[in-house]
């Protein structure tokens with residue numbers, strides 16, 4: 001048996017890094033300078049002034065809405081918030097103690113069976129399904145959380161904003177305006193982020209002209225991995241292990257000596273501060289002060305100092321997940337629901353990117369350099 005000689009083969013682009021496969025008007029990222037813009041608008045401006053609903057319109061249409069368009073979108077989303085009764089029964093049957101991302105993936109996949117027009121992959125059909133998904137993900141997640149904890153499911157309310165309605169369905173109490181605003185900001189910050197792994201996965205599925213529910217189910221599966229969506233949960237575990245600021249330095253040094261990764265830092269694209277982590281840091285500080293979480297916050301700040309001292313020369317800085325866990329737990333979101341919340345936010349970017357890509361669709365089909373045996377033959381079992 002002879003191995004194939006590979007020197008003449010095209011270079012392998014590990015992790016597809018630097019490979020450009022499409023054009024997009026949605027996210028602009030400058031990883032060296034730490035800049036993120038949606039349709040040209042800096043993320044800081046959106047965090048300060050926009051709402052999740054408006055940001056979703058911006059991504060789906062590549063422009064800001066007029067007030068009439070925003071009102072129409074608001075109506076569309078509010079009128080779609082309820083999930084099918086049959087699906088609620090399915091959620092109630094989920095085994096207790098599941099990882100909510102398994103539950104969310106299954107629930108989103110099931111949604112297709114309750115939508116008689118699930119397979120409509122025209123642009124108008126996909127937009128309709130995008131509205132369904134943006135409106136219903138919060139209801140699915142809150143219903144799953146409450147049934148998992150033997151709590152009564154709270155029905156969505158049509159008089160609350162997207163952010164307030166989710167917190168209401170989760171905690172069964174109406175959030176304060178400050179809590180609503182904070183959650184809205186957290187949702188805006190993660191609504192889109194270029195060709196990240198889950199967006200790419202969703203696009204790859206949709207590029208076969210499969211339906212939007214299938215594409216989003218794939219994207220959720222991709223987001224579940226700890227190198228992508230699960231890092232803020234891991235940051236909270238790390239915080240608990242460190243305990244207090246004075247232990248931070250030895251903890252980080254120990255991790256680096258053992259060549260272990262520190263969660264919530266480093267990024268495939270940002271080689272400087274992730275701008276979303278800067279916005280969240282500001283709000284995490286306010287929340288910590290207000291709700292007596294100063295020890296957690298002070299520990300994170302100390303970890304940040306040590307990480308910058310030890311790793312910034314290698315382009316490794318805190319990412320969006322570094323402070324988001326503290327912010328979300330302050331809003332009553334349990335740790336295991338951080339990644340579903342990421343999905344709840346990213347659904348706008350996923351659906352917008354899929355609609356944008358499939359407008360000029362080409363099935364995604366890269367190649368691999370074959371490095372296996374060149375001249376092999378089947379052998380009977382006794383000769384192997």
Ligand SMILES: CC(C)(COP(=O)(O)OP(=O)(O)OC[C@H]1O[C@@H](n2cnc3c(N)ncnc32)[C@H](O)[C@@H]1OP(=O)(O)O)[C@@H](O)C(=O)NCCC(=O)NCCS
Pocket residue numbers: 226227228229231260261262263264265266267268269314316319320321
């Ligand atoms: C996000 C992430 C996967 C990006 O990876 P990447 O840019 O492809 O970089 P790699 O994983 O290939 O790592 C490159 C080098 O930096 C180091 N590095 C990257 N992230 C690190 C981290 N969080 N802690 C310590 N070292 C890190 C690696 O150990 C590697 O070192 P080496 O060259 O000596 O082997 C990576 O930074 C990571 O795993 N971070 C922690 C998980 C996380 O917070 N994810 C959320 C992302 S928003």
